[in-house]
Amino acid sequence: MGIDHILRSGAKRALPKRMVNKIIALRHLIRQKAHAYVPFDNMYPWLNYAFLQVMRDPDCATRPQYVWGVVQGTALAKVLGISRISVIEFGVAGGSGLIALECIAQAVSKLTGIDIDICGFDTGTGLPPPADVRDQPNMWFSGQLPMNEQRLLSRLKRPKLYLWPVKNTLKAFIAGCVRVIRYGFVHVDP
Numbered sequence: 001m002g003i004d005h006i007l008r009s010g011a012k013r014a015l016p017k018r019m020v021n022k023i024i025a026l027r028h029l030i031r032q033k034a035h036a037y038v039p040f041d042n043m044y045p046w047l048n049y050a051f052l053q054v055m056r057d058p059d060c061a062t063r064p065q066y067v068w069g070v071v072q073g074t075a076l077a078k079v080l081g082i083s084r085i086s087v088i089e090f091g092v093a094g095g096s097g098l099i100a101l102e103c104i105a106q107a108v109s110k111l112t113g114i115d116i117d118i119c120g121f122d123t124g125t126g127l128p129p130p131a132d133v134r135d136q137p138n139m140w141f142s143g144q145l146p147m148n149e150q151r152l153l154s155r156l157k158r159p160k161l162y163l164w165p166v167k168n169t170l171k172a173f174i175a176g177c178v179r180v181i182r183y184g185f186v187h188v189d190p
């Protein structure tokens with residue numbers, strides 16, 4: 001039983017019926033306003049509207065912080081007349097973040113007409129050995145948080161995976177596409 005359900009049934013029991021009905025009507029009003037169409041203008045009314053639209057999909061809603069970043073980055077691309085951007089996750093592990101990012105990119109692309117490429121960087125074999133104390137060797141060890149590449153690929157539609165330590169893949173990635181593809185959102189989680 002969710003907290004929302006507990007609060008709702010508690011309020012129904014504790015408050016007079018007229019007050020409960022007013023609260024329900026107010027909630028409907030707020031929801032309708034939140035989802036009322038706002039034309040694109042790269043200002044907060046549209047950014048908030050787009051955020052809430054994307055958050056309606058439960059698969060996207062697992063990562064609200066990605067939704068906000070992708071909405072912001074894509075809106076900026078649209079204003080600047082850039083028709084295609086990349087969104088990137090550094091550190092993919094099992095892939096739940098990248099799966100959410102793909103879902104979010106699709107939804108934001110639909111709202112804006114901007115093409116969004118999704119890229120994930122990871123060793124593919126979990127954490128590299130700690131290099132020094134900044135890697136907290138007391139907590140993290142080599143091979144922790146590995147990826148099941150086949151399983152992840154079967155759950156993704158079109159993200160590109162760069163599987164190798166980032167220091168080996170990043171230079172080639174940038175050299176290959178920086179002039180044609182702009183970065184709209186980067187999530188760093190190694």
Ligand SMILES: C[S@@+](CC[C@H](N)C(=O)[O-])C[C@H]1O[C@@H](n2cnc3c(N)ncnc32)[C@H](O)[C@@H]1O
Pocket residue numbers: 089090091092093094095096097098121122123124125126127128144145146147164165166167189190
């Ligand atoms: C915390 S997990 C990522 C979780 C993921 N972002 C999510 O939200 O579902 C960190 C991942 O970063 C990867 N990683 C750490 N250092 C790396 C490096 N130097 N190059 C490539 N991948 C690295 C590891 O393989 C590990 O799976």
